[in-house]
Amino acid sequence: MSAKVNDDLLTERRKCEFNVEELTNYLDGGAQATQNRRKLEDKVLSTKGLFDEVPEEYLSHKEKYENAVRKAVVYYKAMKEAEDPNQTEQERANATYRSLLHAAVFKDNSPFSLHLAMFIPAILGQADEEQKKYWMKRASKMEIIGTYAQTELGHGTFIRGLETTATYDPKTEEFVLHSPTLTAYKWWPGSLAHTANYCVVMAHLYINGKSCGIQPFIVQFRDEETHQPLPGIKLGEIGAKLGFNTVNNGFLGFDQHRIPRNRMLMKNAQVLKDGTFKRSPNSKLTYGTMVYVRVVIVNGMANQLARAVTIAVRYSAVRRQSELKPDAGEPQILDYVTQQHKLFIGIASSHAFTLTAKWLTRMYQKVTADLEKGNLDELPELHAIACCLKAVTTTDTSVLVERSRTSCGGHGYMLSSNLPQIYGLVTAACTYEGENTVLMLQTARSLVKALEQAQSGKRLSPTMSYLSEKVSSRLKWDNSIDGIVKGFRRVAYGKVESAMRSMRKYVRSGLGPEDAWNMSSVQLVAASEYTSISEADIRQLQDTYEDLLGKIRPNAVGLVDAFDFRDQILNSTLGAYDGRVYERLMEEALKSPLNAEPVNQSFHKYLKPFMQGKL
Numbered sequence: 001m002s003a004k005v006n007d008d009l010l011t012e013r014r015k016c017e018f019n020v021e022e023l024t025n026y027l028d029g030g031a032q033a034t035q036n037r038r039k040l041e042d043k044v045l046s047t048k049g050l051f052d053e054v055p056e057e058y059l060s061h062k063e064k065y066e067n068a069v070r071k072a073v074v075y076y077k078a079m080k081e082a083e084d085p086n087q088t089e090q091e092r093a094n095a096t097y098r099s100l101l102h103a104a105v106f107k108d109n110s111p112f113s114l115h116l117a118m119f120i121p122a123i124l125g126q127a128d129e130e131q132k133k134y135w136m137k138r139a140s141k142m143e144i145i146g147t148y149a150q151t152e153l154g155h156g157t158f159i160r161g162l163e164t165t166a167t168y169d170p171k172t173e174e175f176v177l178h179s180p181t182l183t184a185y186k187w188w189p190g191s192l193a194h195t196a197n198y199c200v201v202m203a204h205l206y207i208n209g210k211s212c213g214i215q216p217f218i219v220q221f222r223d224e225e226t227h228q229p230l231p232g233i234k235l236g237e238i239g240a241k242l243g244f245n246t247v248n249n250g251f252l253g254f255d256q257h258r259i260p261r262n263r264m265l266m267k268n269a270q271v272l273k274d275g276t277f278k279r280s281p282n283s284k285l286t287y288g289t290m291v292y293v294r295v296v297i298v299n300g301m302a303n304q305l306a307r308a309v310t311i312a313v314r315y316s317a318v319r320r321q322s323e324l325k326p327d328a329g330e331p332q333i334l335d336y337v338t339q340q341h342k343l344f345i346g347i348a349s350s351h352a353f354t355l356t357a358k359w360l361t362r363m364y365q366k367v368t369a370d371l372e373k374g375n376l377d378e379l380p381e382l383h384a385i386a387c388c389l390k391a392v393t394t395t396d397t398s399v400l401v402e403r404s405r406t407s408c409g410g411h412g413y414m415l416s417s418n419l420p421q422i423y424g425l426v427t428a429a430c431t432y433e434g435e436n437t438v439l440m441l442q443t444a445r446s447l448v449k450a451l452e453q454a455q456s457g458k459r460l461s462p463t464m465s466y467l468s469e470k471v472s473s474r475l476k477w478d479n480s481i482d483g484i485v486k487g488f489r490r491v492a493y494g495k496v497e498s499a500m501r502s503m504r505k506y507v508r509s510g511l512g513p514e515d516a517w518n519m520s521s522v523q524l525v526a527a528s529e530y531t532s533i534s535e536a537d538i539r540q541l542q543d544t545y546e547d548l549l550g551k552i553r554p555n556a557v558g559l560v561d562a563f564d565f566r567d568q569i570l571n572s573t574l575g576a577y578d579g580r581v582y583e584r585l586m587e588e589a590l591k592s593p594l595n596a597e598p599v600n601q602s603f604h605k606y607l608k609p610f611m612q613g614k615l
């Protein structure tokens with residue numbers, strides 16, 4: 001018999017003014033896609049051994065990792081077995097695109113996440129056809145587990161400053177990988193410490209003493225039978241972190257470690273047997289895996305934000321507190337306009353990020369197809385837009401998830417609410433795959449070039465076209481949709497123009513271009529933040545903001561129900577569909593090992609002698 005649903009939630013669901021299932025179908029890409037996703041979730045989540053008897057927050061650092069590896073193998077097998085052979089690749093991708101299935105199993109991400117998120121994409125994007133065929137067979141069957149090892153102890157942002165060397169030895173037709181300094185150690189790659197046995201290493205290639213730039217190499221670093229580190233390889237775990245504590249981020253040092261010539265991934269650049277180096281058509285093609293993951297991150301943010309606001313909105317419908325009017329009883333905290341202001345922007349932003357992610361994914365697929373035909377024309381724009389959207393969506397999501405947590409008061413601070421863990425996951429994305437400030441400056445670099453082109457009369461790409469609009473500074477915009485769009489474009493134009501004017505002022509004062517850039521960089525970052533506003537996203541804005549909040553209020557629970565996250569995926573005492581928050585908070589509290597006995601041994605060992613003055 002299912003538990004009784006909280007009365008307030010029942011009332012909220014009765015007063016919803018739209019068809020929740022229709023919105024769920026829209027978000028999934030159609031009723032069939034919803035059905036496929038639910039079928040996949042049913043199958044996988046019914047697998048034995050996927051869930052923790054003891055909440056993982058009560059395990060040690062080592063136990064958490066070992067438990068996560070146990071679950072990862074069960075989960076991966078369940079996902080493989082659940083695949084519907086009659087589905088197309090696209091249908092399969094759609095079924096997982098919106099699903100946060102892994103979140104039901106891993107509150108703090110999986111030790112396999114880098115294998116799927118970067119190792120396989122790096123092979124697909126950087127290997128030549130023969131290499132792709134061999135390595136994809138092994139990687140897709142999980143015969144090997146890989147990661148992506150680029151960041152070093154001393155360098156993360158500045159890829160051209162990476163110190164790991166790969167020196168070609170034509171006599172043996174091998175590369176010698178070496179970490180010349182401590183700061184050259186690879187540091188951060190997920191799964192690197194104890195899980196993976198292969199990695200794609202980004203290293204500085206030298207041939208006959210000449211630098212050939214940063215190139216990708218596929219490197220085995222653990223024996224496939226014994227899992228022992230190979231000779232010349234130093235490995236370890238980097239330690240406890242704010243989050244990602246089951247991702248097994250590690251360090252790796254090379255000591256003159258030799259690999260065969262065919263282990264350099266040679267889709268873009270090649271090294272022939274005699275050491276002849278054939279350059280890539282564009283050295284930045286080596287950075288392609290990062291562009292791909294930045295695109296994936298935008299969609300990931302939409303889903304994680306939807307999860308957090310689902311928890312917070314449902315809790316806000318159940319929680320009653322304080323007094324809005326005398327003698328009227330305690331209201332639902334969702335009736336406070338401040339609470340609506342905190343949470344409804346999160347619902348809207350999640351939808352905006354979903355639409356943006358779909359648009360960006362289509363752009364990525366088009367540019368990638370062009371690259372296969374040797375057409376690199378739109379690569380710079382894809383890079384600039386991917387940098388901007390990754391930075392803006394991760395920053396906004398981190399702010400909005402933290403706001404969801406604090407809007408739930410003390411219970412939002414409980415790990416059993418899952419809001420702290422979701423925050424830990426999303427805030428990491430402000431740093432990984434390119435720290436956000438650095439990425440915004442990459443976008444700024446493209447904006448400045450575009451404005452210079454516009455001022456010399458050249459045509460601009462669609463996403464930069466606002467820089468060529470002769471927009472009168474005396475523009476009067478009303479609060480119609482078109483007026484708001486025009487307003488954003490005017491502000492965005494003004495910010496780029498102001499940053500550029502500032503740089504020219506510094507150059508006229510005698511500064512070099514690099515120092516002028518640095519002095520104007522705060523303005524340049526601000527100018528980039530406006531690139532991601534596009535007409536489609538803000539067409540829904542209405543005249544006045546408070547009116548809009550009032551219109552959304554009766555539909556708030558319906559809107560988050562439409563995200564269609566099952567309780568196992570929310571993994572939250574505050575966000576369950578039935579709203580039994582207090583019973584769930586108590587159930588989870590009683591799982592604490594400290595509650596196994598009424599008097600803890602520390603009383604007799606320390607407290608009692610201390611209070612009796614005997615310590």
Ligand SMILES: CCCCCCCC/C=C\CCCC(=O)SCCNC(=O)CCNC(=O)[C@H](O)C(C)(C)COP(=O)(O)OP(=O)(O)OC[C@H]1O[C@@H](n2cnc3c(N)ncnc32)[C@H](O)[C@@H]1OP(=O)(O)O
Nearest residue numbers: 117150156157158159284287290296297300383432433434
């Ligand atoms: C909840 C979300 C789930 C998502 C799933 C994720 C799960 C996995 C979890 C964690 C994974 C994390 C993995 C990592 O973090 S991997 C390491 C990531 N590291 C980085 O991103 C490093 C960032 N740094 C850079 O990208 C570069 O150093 C740089 C900042 C771009 C600078 O590069 P460089 O110095 O070489 O170039 P310049 O600035 O001099 O610019 C020269 C021109 O090159 C163009 N450019 C630069 N990069 C690219 C690119 N990627 N593609 C195309 N073009 C590029 C640049 O625009 C300049 O062009 P111009 O014409 O202006 O000269």
Ligand SMILES: Cc1cc2nc3c(=O)[nH]c(=O)nc-3n(C[C@H](O)[C@H](O)[C@H](O)COP(=O)(O)OP(=O)(O)OC[C@H]3O[C@@H](n4cnc5c(N)ncnc54)[C@H](O)[C@@H]3O)c2cc1C
Nearest residue numbers: 148149150151155156157188189190428431432433434437
């Ligand atoms: C959870 C997590 C998982 C990760 N997983 C991986 C992985 O699997 N594989 C991998 O290779 N890496 C991984 N990383 C590493 C990540 O890619 C780097 O942390 C990131 O690229 C930033 O580099 P850094 O940490 O060296 O910071 P730095 O590059 O030292 O930057 C430090 C600060 O300096 C500022 N700064 C640096 N350069 C500039 C500039 N040009 N202009 C203005 N400001 C600047 C930045 O804004 C930043 O705030 C992971 C990181 C995290 C947090």
